[in-house]
Amino acid sequence: MTISRKGRSVARFVMLASLCIAHVQARAETVLILSDLQRAGNPAGQVTQPGWFAQEVIQFSGTTSLPLNPTASGSSTGITATLIAGAQWESRGGTADGRDPVTGTTFNDVVSDLWATRTMSFTLAFSGLSTGAAYRVRTWHNDSYNSNQGFAAGGGTVQLSASGAAVVSSTSGTVTNLRGAQIASAFGIAAMTFIPSVANPQITYTRVGGSITALPVNGVEVTAIVVPEPTVGAALALAGTVVVAAWRRRTRAG
Secondary structure (H helix, E strand, O other), X not given: OOOOHHHHHHHHXXXXXXXXHHHOOOOEEEEEEEXXXXXXXXXXXXXXXXXXXXXEEOOEOOOOEEXXXXXXXXXXXXXXXXXXXXXXXXXXXXHHHOEXXXXXXXXXXXXXXXXXXXXXXXXXXXXXXXXXXXXXXXXXXXXXXXXXXXXXXXOOEEEEEEEOEEEEEEEOXXXXXXXXXXXXXXXXXEEEEEEEOOOOOEEEEEEEOOOOOOEEEOEEEEEEEEOOOXXXXXXHHHHHHHHHXXXXXXXXXX
């Protein structure tokens, strides 16, 4: 049986549509935690990052465990997250504490104030996560102290590890003493994408290097990563675009 030229084009279109349906996916993220860690008492010069929750504690909190407030999306799905340290959490913020503002990034007000623990590690403990789903966490570790390096003395890296979860990807952070005009890449954000095997996984942050026994953290962002199934209409539209492009190339080639 001989298939016409038109028939071959239709067959190619159907094949491309099938491939697109199988492989085209759109990635979306739902923000669960968005905490700008700050000092309580509204010190002069302290500013909250727009759209972030101002998570405030007194300068010397006296506690080693502090819960983070979830967003509306995190609350509706029963997500909780707690920062746990081996020593009390402290806070610093604003020009009243000698912390200069940062400009030039999308997270200026996050990295201008901080919490810190005078140990070399802390843990981010979750509950309510869905096993088998994918999540991403990002943290910042800067002390913009203008008298000396403050909690960032000696620099160093922040390494991440997980328990109760499979790590998809992980990027170590850097401990910095940056202020004034900056670029985003100078801060070395710590990040991990993970898939929980239990509902209450833990991410541990460990500072390696530095000349002071302390670990600062400015902000915590946690998102749920969703990869929805593509619609048939979207897949067919993409396949049609590919076929038209191929037809045009053939027409130009004679």
